[in-house]
Amino acid sequence: MRRPLHQILLPLLLATASNAAAQQAYIPRSGSWEHRDPAQVGMRPDRLAEAVRFAQANESSAPTDLELAHYMSFGREPFGDAIGPFKERGPQTGLIIRNGYVVAEWGEPARVDMTFSVTKSFLSTVVGLAYDRGLIRNVHDTVAAYMAPVLSADYSAHAAESGRNRFGSTGTFDLFASPHNRRITWDHLLRQTSDWEGTLWEKPEWADRPARETATWLTRERVAPGSVYEYNDTRVNVLALAALNVWREPLPDVLRRHVMDPIGASPTWRWFGQIDAFLSRVLAAVDAQAARR
Numbered sequence: 584m585r586r587p588l589h590q591i592l593l594p595l596l597l598a599t600a601s602n603a604a605a606q607q608a609y610i611p612r613s614g615s616w617e618h619r620d621p622a623q624v625g626m627r628p629d630r631l632a633e634a635v636r637f638a639q640a641n642e643s644s645a646p647t648d649l650e651l652a653h654y655m656s657f658g659r660e661p662f663g664d665a666i667g668p669f670k671e672r673g674p675q676t677g678l679i680i681r682n683g684y685v686v687a688e689w690g691e692p693a694r695v696d697m698t699f700s701v702t703k704s705f706l707s708t709v710v711g712l713a714y715d716r717g718l719i720r721n722v723h724d725t726v727a728a729y730m731a732p733v734l735s736a737d738y739s740a741h742a743a744e745s746g747r748n749r750f751g752s753t754g755t756f757d758l759f760a761s762p763h764n765r766r767i768t769w770d771h772l773l774r775q776t777s778d779w780e781g782t783l784w785e786k787p788e789w790a791d792r793p794a795r796e797t798a799t800w801l802t803r804e805r806v807a808p809g810s811v812y813e814y815n816d817t818r819v820n821v822l823a824l825a826a827l828n829v830w831r832e833p834l835p836d837v838l839r840r841h842v843m844d845p846i847g848a849s850p851t852w853r854w855f856g857q858i859d860a861f862l863s864r865v866l867a868a869v870d871a872q873a874a875r876r
Contacts, residue, residue, distance in 0.1 A: 621686045631679065635679070639675060649669040660790055661790040662786055674691060706823055712837065725768055726759055727760075727764065758779075767779055768808065778811060778813065783821055784857050790817075834854070
C-alpha cells in the first residue's frame with residue numbers, strides 16, 4: 584500500500600531543515616571565539632558552575648616543576664634520564680565550549696604549556712596523511728619494506744671531525760632487521776601491538792615501564808605482532824622514525840602544512856623531539872625497494 588503524500592514529504596522536509604541547520608552552524612574563525620551565557624546555548628548555569636568548581640578542586644597533585652615531576656615518576660625507570668626540554672606548567676586551566684561558543688573558562692587558556700603523550704595523536708595523523716597520499720600503500724604492509732638504512736648525526740659528526748669512519752661500525756642502523764621485527768606492520772605500530780625489540784636513541788624498549796621481575800627484561804619470548812597491546816614510548820619513536828623515512832621531511836613541517844595551518848591553529852605550538860633524536864640523513868632507498876618487489 585502506498586503511503587500518503589504527507590508521510591513522504593514530512594521526512595524530506597525534516598531532512599532539508601536539518602541540512603540547512605548544519606550549513607548554518609557557527610564555526611568561529613581563529614582568534615575570534617565568542618562567549619555566550621550557558622542558558623543561551625541550552626545549558627544550566629548552576630550545573631556548569633558546579634562542574635567548574637569540581638575541576639578546580641581536583642587539580643593534579645604532581646609538582647608544577649615538570650622536570651621534578653619526571654624524576655618522581657619515569658625518572659625511576661632504567662635509562663630514565665630526561666631527554667627533552669622542560670618548563671614550569673601554569674595554573675589549572677579549562678575551557679567549556681558548546682556549539683562553537685565559549686561558555687566557561689578558567690586559568691590561563693592562552694598560555695603555552697607542555698603536553699606529552701598527546702603528541703602520539705599528532706604522529707598517527709601524519710602517518711594517516713602518508714597513507715592518504717600513497718606514501719604508505721596499505722597499513723598492513725610490513726614497515727621493513729619501506730625502510731632504508733638510517734645514519735645517525737653522531738656518527739656523521741664524528742666522521743666529519745676526524746676525517747674517517749669508526750672502524751667496526753658501518754654508521755647505519757636498521758630498525759627492522761631481526762626476524763621478529765621484519766613481521767611488524769604499520770597497523771601494529773599504530774595500535775602499539777608490535778612488541779618491537781631493540782634500542783633507539785639509547786633507550787631500549789624493555790626499559791619503558793619495565794616488568795617487576797628484572798630477570799625477564801632481556802630474556803622473555805617475543806609475542807606475535809598484533810597479539811598483545813603494550814603502551815611503550817620507544818616503539819612510538821620507532822613509528823616516528825619510520826614515518827620520517829617515508830615523508831623525507833621533518834614531521835612537524837608536515838603537521839603544520841597539512842593540519843595546523845589549514846585549521847587555523849595558533850602559531851605558538853612547537854613539536855620537540857628527544858635531544859639526541861637527530862639524523863644526518865635518511866637514505867632514500869624506498870623507491871628502489873619498491874621496484875624490486
